[in-house]
Amino acid sequence: MIKISLMGFEDITDAINLWKIxxxxxxxxxxxxxxxDGGHKIIESYIKEQINNxxxxxxxxxxxxxxxxxxxxxxxxxxxxxxxxxxxHATSMNDECRIYEEMYCYASNIWxxxxxxxxxxxxxxDDANLKNSLYELxxxxxxIDACQSTSMISQSKKIGxxxxxxxxxxxxxxxxxxxxxxxxxxxxxIFLKRNEHTKDEVIKLIEKDYVLIAWDREKxxxxxxxxxxxxxxxxxxxTPDSSYIGSIGAFIHSDYRGKGVGTALLEKVFAFCNEKGxxxxxxxxxxxxxxxxxxxxxxxKSAIRSVRRTINKDAxxx
Numbered sequence: 245m246i247k248i249s250l251m252g253f254e255d256i257t258d259a260i261n262l263w264k265i266x267x268x269x270x271x272x273x274x275x276x277x278x279x280x281d282g283g284h285k286i287i288e289s290y291i292k293e294q295i296n297n298x299x300x301x302x303x304x305x306x307x308x309x310x311x312x313x314x315x316x317x318x319x320x321x322x323x324x325x326x327x328x329x330x331x332x333h334a335t336s337m338n339d340e341c342r343i344y345e346e347m348y349c350y351a352s353n354i355w356x357x358x359x360x361x362x363x364x365x366x367x368x369x370d371d372a373n374l375k376n377s378l379y380e381l382x383x384x385x386x387x388i389d390a391c392q393s394t395s396m397i398s399q400s401k402k403i404g405x406x407x408x409x410x411x412x413x414x415x416x417x418x419x420x421x422x423x424x425x426x427x428x429x430x431x432x433x434i435f436l437k438r439n440e441h442t443k444d445e446v447i448k449l450i451e452k453d454y455v456l457i458a459w460d461r462e463k464x465x466x467x468x469x470x471x472x473x474x475x476x477x478x479x480x481x482x483t484p485d486s487s488y489i490g491s492i493g494a495f496i497h498s499d500y501r502g503k504g505v506g507t508a509l510l511e512k513v514f515a516f517c518n519e520k521g522x523x524x525x526x527x528x529x530x531x532x533x534x535x536x537x538x539x540x541x542x543x544x545k546s547a548i549r550s551v552r553r554t555i556n557k558d559a560x561x562x
Contacts, residue, residue, distance in 0.1 A: 246343060248350040251300035251312055256291055258309035259302065262334040263287060267481075269337075270368035275545040276391045277483040277524045283476045287331045290314065290478050294332070301350055303335070303343050311335035311343040313351050321437075323362040323554075326355040330366040330548055331478045341377040348381065352555075361555040366479065369546040383551035385531035389480055390544035394487070394518040394525050397511055403458075403504045405465065407512060410455035414464075415446050418455070418492075421464040425495040434532045441492070449491050456512055458496075458505050466496040468509040472522050480526055481548070487517040489527040496535075506539055 251259070264280055271279070294300040294314035303311035314332040318325055335343040355363060365383065367374050410418060422441060429436040441449075449455065449469065458466035469492035474482045482488055496506050517525055527544055529536035 245305065246310070246346045247304050248301055248346055249304070250298065251291075251295050251302040251314065253292065253295060255302045255309055255312065256288060256295075259291060259312040259334065260284065260287055262309065262311065262336060263331065265337075266334045266368065270370050271481070271547055273545065275393055275396075275524075276547055277481075277486055279476070279481045279483055282483060283331075283478075283481070286476045286478050290329070290331055301347060303347050310338070311347055313347050315351065315355075317355075317358070317360060320362055320364065324358070324360045325362040325364060326351070326360045327364040328366060329479045330368070330481060332366075341373055344374060344377060345381070356555055356559050359560060361557055361559065363553040363555065364550060365552075366548055366550045369549045375549065375551075378551055378553075381553065383553040385549055386552040387528055387530055387550040388540070388546050389526065389528045389548035389550070390540055390546045391486075391524055391526050392514075392544040394514045394523055396543075397514045397518065398507075400504055400507050400511060403508045405500075405505060405508075406459040407508060408457050408459065410450050410457050410467075412447055412450060414455075414457060415443055415450070417464055418446055418457070418467065419443060421467065421495075421497075422492070424497065428495070428498075429533075433534070434530055436530060436532075446492075453491060454513075454516070455492060456509050458500075458509055460500070464497075465500040466494075466505045466509060467492055468494040468506070468513060470513050470517070470525070472517060472520050474522075480528065482526055483524070485521070485523055487513075487520075487522040487525045489513065489525065494527075501535065507543075510543060 267280060291314045300314035302309055313328060316327045426438050429438050453471040455467060455469040457464055470487055470489045472487045474486045474488055475484055527540055529540050
């Protein structure tokens with residue numbers, strides 16, 4: 245019989261061992277960095293913090309730890325949210341779905357009683373059993389995190405457009421191009437409201453990281469930004485030998501999609517990161533973004549799926 249209770253510090257070692265087994269099962273491949281050795285302290289620190297917050301539970305069978313959950317609480321898009329990062333949960337493979345269901349029933353009751361009706365959960369992309377179980381519980385795909393070896397550089401045909409690294413002289417043009425990007429993300433079927441970047445923020449981004457621009461004469465037709473200044477990150481599972489496509493992200497003008505612009509930008513990112521000794525690169529994209537769904541999986545291995553469930557807002561009314 246599965247027994248669920250609040251997690252104690254004495255359970256941490258067993259919980260992390262379960263997590264390591266799960267990570268190796270789903271992310272041990274040439275496309276993904278080894279997070280375990282350097283990331284062990286990050287996982288331990290995260291779990292300890294949530295135990296202190298009262299945000300961690302453990303599942304046991306005959307006093308043996310068979311699963312755990314450690315979550316964060318915050319506001320997300322103005323909704324009170326409970327969030328399970330990828331380092332915040334694991335189970336044994338024996339009856340995995342049943343253990344997760346029992347733990348979610350226990351944890352979600354705590355969340356909803358606290359008026360947290362938005363539930364976010366990061367799972368391994370290839371864990372089909374958990375995915376199917378969660379979908380039956382009302383979760384749906386929200387964000388995909390993917391990774392690839394930067395040595396996987398292909399040679400595409402020449403596109404006939406100029407590609408440069410952004411400088412301070414390009415800031416005004418970038419801000420103008422960002423308006424098109426913002427309109428795209430706010431529209432159907434994504435409906436994502438993105439914050440506008442200020443001129444100072446873009447300048448700092450160019451100074452700190454890298455922004456590639458594709459040009460058709462003097463017109464910006466595509467951008468792709470990335471950083472090589474990564475460390476161990478408990479959500480994306482990046483490591484110091486990882487790079488990451490983020491900040492501004494990637495966007496191709498609608499008139500130029502399907503012409504190889506995105507692939508040409510990505511090839512330059514891969515080549516640069518490989519030269520700088522960063523053998524892995526990560527990217528995150530919204531599941532509801534059709535263009536992203538067509539592009540990124542062609543070049544990256546999907547590793548982590550974030551799913552979301554919205555509880556009826558009258559759940560606590562009598």
